[in-house]
Amino acid sequence: xxxxxxxxxxxxxxxxxxxxxxxxxxxxxxxxxxxxxxxxxxxxxxxxxxxxxxxxxxxxxxxxxxxxxxxxxxxxxxxxxxxxxxxxxxxxxxxxxxxxxxxxxxxxxxxxxxxxxxxxxxxxxxxxxxxxxxxxxxxxxxxxxxxxxxxxxxxxxxxxxxxx
Amino acid sequence: xxxxxxxxxxxxxxxxxxxxxxxxxxxxxxxxxxxxxxxxxxxxxxxxxxxxxxxxxxxxxxxxxxxxxxxxxxxxxxxxxxxxxxxxxxxxxxxxxxxxxxxxxxxxxxxxxxxxxxxxxxxxxxxxxxxxxxxxxxxxxxxxxxxxxxxxxxxxxxxxxxxxxxxxxxxxxxxxxxxxxxxxxxxxxxxxxxxxxxxxxxxxxxxxxxxxxxxxxxxxxxxxxxxxxxxxxxxxxxxxxxxxxxxxxxxxxxxxxxxxxxxxxxxxxxxxxxxxxxxxxxxxxxxxxxxxxxxxxxxxxxxxxxxxxxxxxxxxxxxxxxxxxxxxxxxxxxxxxxxxxxxxxxxxxxxxxxxxxxxxxxxxxxxxxxxxxxxxxxxxxxxxxxxxxxxxxxxxxxxxxxxxxxxxxxxxxxxxxxxxxxxxxxxxxxxxxxxxxxxxxxxxxxxxxxxxxxxxxxxxxxxxxxxxxxxxxxxxxxxxxxxxxxxxxxxxxxxxxxxxxxxxxxxxxxxxxxxxxxxxxxxxxxxxxxxxxxxxxxxxxxxxxxxxxxxxxxxxxxxxxxxxxxxxxxxxxxxxxxxxxxxxxxxxxxxxxxxxxxxxxxxxxxxxxxxxxxxxxxxxxxxxxxxxxxxxxxxxxxxxxxxxxxxxxxxxxxxxxxxxxxxxxxxxxxxxxxxxxxxxxxxxxxxxxxxxxxxxxxxxxxxxxxxxxxxxxxxxxxxxxxxxxxxxxxxxxxxxxxxxxxxxxxxxxxxxxxxxxxxxxxxxxxxxxxxxxxxxxxxxxxxxxxxxxxxxxxx
Ligand code: FES
Ligand code: FES
Numbered sequence: 001x002x003x004x005x006x007x008x009x010x011x012x013x014x015x016x017x018x019x020x021x022x023x024x025x026x027x028x029x030x031x032x033x034x035x036x037x038x039x040x041x042x043x044x045x046x047x048x049x050x051x052x053x054x055x056x057x058x059x060x061x062x063x064x065x066x067x068x069x070x071x072x073x074x075x076x077x078x079x080x081x082x083x084x085x086x087x088x089x090x091x092x093x094x095x096x097x098x099x100x101x102x103x104x105x106x107x108x109x110x111x112x113x114x115x116x117x118x119x120x121x122x123x124x125x126x127x128x129x130x131x132x133x134x135x136x137x138x139x140x141x142x143x144x145x146x147x148x149x150x151x152x153x154x155x156x157x158x159x160x161x162x163x164x
Numbered sequence: 165x166x167x168x169x170x171x172x173x174x175x176x177x178x179x180x181x182x183x184x185x186x187x188x189x190x191x192x193x194x195x196x197x198x199x200x201x202x203x204x205x206x207x208x209x210x211x212x213x214x215x216x217x218x219x220x221x222x223x224x225x226x227x228x229x230x231x232x233x234x235x236x237x238x239x240x241x242x243x244x245x246x247x248x249x250x251x252x253x254x255x256x257x258x259x260x261x262x263x264x265x266x267x268x269x270x271x272x273x274x275x276x277x278x279x280x281x282x283x284x285x286x287x288x289x290x291x292x293x294x295x296x297x298x299x300x301x302x303x304x305x306x307x308x309x310x311x312x313x314x315x316x317x318x319x320x321x322x323x324x325x326x327x328x329x330x331x332x333x334x335x336x337x338x339x340x341x342x343x344x345x346x347x348x349x350x351x352x353x354x355x356x357x358x359x360x361x362x363x364x365x366x367x368x369x370x371x372x373x374x375x376x377x378x379x380x381x382x383x384x385x386x387x388x389x390x391x392x393x394x395x396x397x398x399x400x401x402x403x404x405x406x407x408x409x410x411x412x413x414x415x416x417x418x419x420x421x422x423x424x425x426x427x428x429x430x431x432x433x434x435x436x437x438x439x440x441x442x443x444x445x446x447x448x449x450x451x452x453x454x455x456x457x458x459x460x461x462x463x464x465x466x467x468x469x470x471x472x473x474x475x476x477x478x479x480x481x482x483x484x485x486x487x488x489x490x491x492x493x494x495x496x497x498x499x500x501x502x503x504x505x506x507x508x509x510x511x512x513x514x515x516x517x518x519x520x521x522x523x524x525x526x527x528x529x530x531x532x533x534x535x536x537x538x539x540x541x542x543x544x545x546x547x548x549x550x551x552x553x554x555x556x557x558x559x560x561x562x563x564x565x566x567x568x569x570x571x572x573x574x575x576x577x578x579x580x581x582x583x584x585x586x587x588x589x590x591x592x593x594x595x596x597x598x599x600x601x602x603x604x605x606x607x608x609x610x611x612x613x614x615x616x617x618x619x620x621x622x623x624x625x626x627x628x629x630x631x632x633x634x635x636x637x638x639x640x641x642x643x644x645x646x647x648x649x650x651x652x653x654x655x656x657x658x659x660x661x662x663x664x665x666x667x668x669x670x671x672x673x674x675x676x677x678x679x680x681x682x683x684x685x686x687x688x689x690x691x692x693x694x695x696x697x698x699x700x701x702x703x704x705x706x707x708x709x710x711x712x713x714x715x716x717x718x719x720x721x722x723x724x725x726x727x728x729x730x731x732x733x734x735x736x737x738x739x740x741x742x743x744x745x746x747x748x749x750x751x752x753x754x755x756x757x758x759x760x761x762x763x764x765x766x767x768x769x770x771x772x773x774x775x776x777x778x779x780x781x782x783x784x785x786x787x788x789x790x791x792x793x794x795x796x797x798x799x800x801x802x803x804x805x806x807x808x809x810x811x812x813x814x815x816x817x818x819x820x821x822x823x824x825x826x827x828x829x830x831x832x833x834x835x836x837x838x839x840x841x842x843x844x845x846x847x848x849x850x851x852x853x854x855x856x857x858x859x860x861x862x863x864x865x866x867x868x869x870x871x872x873x874x875x876x877x878x879x880x881x882x883x884x885x886x887x888x889x890x891x892x893x894x895x896x897x898x899x900x901x902x903x904x905x906x907x908x909x910x911x912x913x914x915x916x917x918x919x920x921x922x923x924x925x926x927x928x929x930x931x932x933x934x935x936x937x938x939x940x941x942x943x944x945x946x947x948x949x950x951x952x953x954x955x956x957x958x959x
Contacts, residue, residue, distance in 0.1 A: 020289075028194075034191075035186070035189075038193075040874070040875050042453075075187035076186065093178070093181045096841070098184055100418065100419045101181075101189050102191065129884050132882050132884050135882065137365055138367075138420055138844075139844060139851070140850060140851030140912075142888055
């Protein structure tokens with residue numbers, strides 16, 4: 001069986017995988033990083049989103065072999081070493097953007113990518129469109145949109161005016 | 165205000181969030197046990213067939229395979245079928261037809277997804293590969309999937325024991341009185357409507373891990389459940405015959421339920437039984453496709469509703485006839501859904517003096533149907549609120565005026581309906597008024613004109629509703645056919661230094677219990693919120709409780725906590741009286757202090773706790789040491805949240821796409837402990853209601869194939885399908901529980917669907933549309949517009 005070498009949340013790993021092993025299986029089963037979830041089998045729900053070299057990717061639709069030589073960040077790798085949360089994590093908590101929490105890791109990872117790639121600004125419609133690949137069955141998205149908007153302001157150093 | 169409620173009402177940020185936002189939740193599939201095997205189920209791809217033979221030899225010989233089990237192996241061990249928890253009797257007094265529901269299909273498969281063989285291997289991939297090698301010889305039988313086909317004369321039978329595919333034929337209300345009222349009515353308005361079949365689709369797929377310790381004989385089941393004790397009871401007593409002290413059921417973090425994780429499912433029994441056979445842990449994880457064809461579905465009713473009115477538009481009588489699809493087998497609470505959870509709400513918020521409803525429940529070759537968020541109440545609410553707008557349409561009476569004229573007035577509570585329920589409190593005019601104002605109802609014509617000028621159709625719709633939750637009084641539901649009680653339990657353990665662990669029989673799978681309950685307990689005991697921990701989801705830790713569904717956790721589970729805390733406080737007063745050398749009657753408890761009334765002599769809650777556990781100076785002859793109390797609370801009645809939802813839509817006549825532009829909910833959920841959480845619950849419920857109204861539909865083809873078995877085919881509401889959802893509350897208190905709470909988990913999904921369809925019908929009024937069944941998809945609307953050949957007025 002082939003090996004893949006990749007850096008996950010700052011740590012380098014070399015792991016033996018089958019050709020068909022998915023990145024999400026490598027993360028959950030070989031590395032014990034169970035924060036990344038699996039919510040579907042048709043690449044529709046986004047519960048599995050991680051960052052590969054800074055881009056959000058559905059890890060259920062990525063072969064582990066494709067991640068060879070890359071740098072992967074999962075939900076477990078977002079907070080600083082001293083436990084300080086990422087502004088997106090903070091915003092989700094502050095705005096009650098999660099209920100059961102199952103969609104949350106993928107939602108947070110997608111939202112960070114969306115905010116990072118749009119320094120010019122994000123309207124409510126942009127956020128809704130940008131998160132279209134992530135399903136949440138609990139929240140109705142209302143508070144997720146609020147949280148992402150708030151995090152955009154923190155992440156880009158802008159003051160938040162009229163959160164509504 | 166009583167001290168008990170101080171501190172309540174704050175939008176405290178949730179305790180549970182830290183682990184969820186950092187990827188440290190513990191969902192069932194995140195857990196693995198040493199030596200764990202993996203189970204894959206071979207499911208039927210036929211809607212209805214005789215199993216002629218099953219050849220497992222190739223699968224058994226495949227790499228990594230440890231065992232392959234069929235029904236024969238279960239039978240040899242005396243494994244029972246999956247039980248049903250509610251028995252309905254037909255009009256003629258005969259009990260419902262209750263066919264066997266085998267854990268693995270026995271002789272016949274009855275729906276696509278029916279499990280046939282369990283393949284267990286060292287890895288999931290090996291089990292999957294081996295399952296491909298099974299050879300099953302089927303003889304296909306004709307199948308029925310849709311209500312109309314199943315009740316047609318000569319329809320193929322799902323179960324030979326159920327002629328006409330009828331499970332039961334039930335009724336409620338006074339038929340003679342209704343018939344007489346129809347005779348003398350000035351207006352009669354009739355509407356045929358369906359309530360579309362839905363798939364709950366909690367984002368976490370179901371998962372179960374069975375384990376067995378041959379030394380002790382102890383079984384453990386870790387499962388994605390809303391009610392671990394119910395699973396232990398049903399599986400232990402009826403399926404696997406394991407005594408309760410040998411069976412531990414754990415429901416850890418659960419990623420959403422919405423009803424679908426109430427029921428005892430075959431997979432739970434399979435992994436537990438297999439672990440006992442193989443002496444190794446066995447795990448099964450559903451994939452999404454499997455979830456579509458094995459999680460209990462919701463709704464799927466077809467009804468005819470008729471209202472009789474006098475000349476002024478006062479309701480005289482309501483007559484309803486419903487056929488409810490229950491799927492291929494009876495799921496745990498399925499028979500209760502179209503009957504006692506639905507028809508009993510047909511009075512709605514109106515003082516209709518006579519009501520008669522008939523419900524025929526039928527079997528089809530489809531996935532079993534059971535309670536899904538709202539369970540029966542969304543069906544009756546949709547029926548009533550669509551009927552209301554149809555009456556307005558047919559009689560020309562304004563739809564708001566029609567509602568106001570027939571509301572149960574605020575001074576008429578307690579109000580006895582003609583269909584068994586007695587509402588304790590409510591004020592429907594006030595929720596309607598608040599919603600009309602918040603939604604700027606009066607400004608609608610201007611918004612409509614503006615939309616028309618852009619070539620868009622615009623409509624507004626209202627729904628005024630009440631629901632019954634906080635389930636339920638045990639004696640009452642027992643008389644109605646429940647095979648279980650529906651009280652709740654709380655155990656409050658005060659630790660020696662004054663921190664508190666609360667053990668609750670309810671279960672949180674997104675509702676935020678760890679926060680709301682901690683707020684409740686902290687405020688009543690006058691201790692810091694951080695010093696309270698909520699423990700749930702483990703039958704080895706908590707006393708026998710009934711779990712979470714029917715918006716019962718706070719109304720029933722929270723009330724049990726209040727009762728347990730009353731006992732703690734009483735005992736604390738006795739200890740304080742001893743320490744302060746006062747009479748117990750003179751010791752009052754307020755803000756965490758036991759004080760001799762009218763003096764400054766007091767002891768803190770922490771001091772009393774320490775004294776209870778270090779009883780050196782203590783009335784040891786009269787009082788046991790320790791400070792821990794348990795209470796069971798059995799509610800006196802259901803609770804009756806209600807309110808008003810207003811939806812405003814815009815339709816693009818070119819594409820038929822409906823956009824919800826404004827949504828306003830004003831709900832009366834009784835006292836609110838954490839407004840942030842309540843708002844979130846309502847927004848989530850409304851999202852599911854909008855999903856039902858516009859997007860979601862579980863579709864079977866004529867042959868019984870489930871053609872919408874993935875997120876590519878079943879339209880889940882996404883962020884860009886939904887609007888911001890404005891939520892307000894108006895409060896009347898529940899009169900019979902100590903907190904005055906009513907419950908908020910389901911109101912969103914109950915109140916919203918008719919408001920959406922009423923808005924769509926309003927938008928399409930120029931096209932002569934009187935009614936539209938859900939979901940109002942773009943295709944359906946485009947077809948109507950296209951067929952009418954009418955151009956927009958603005959063009
Ligand atoms: S698990 Fe659903 S998109 Fe990856
Ligand atoms: S919080 Fe439950 S699915 Fe999003």
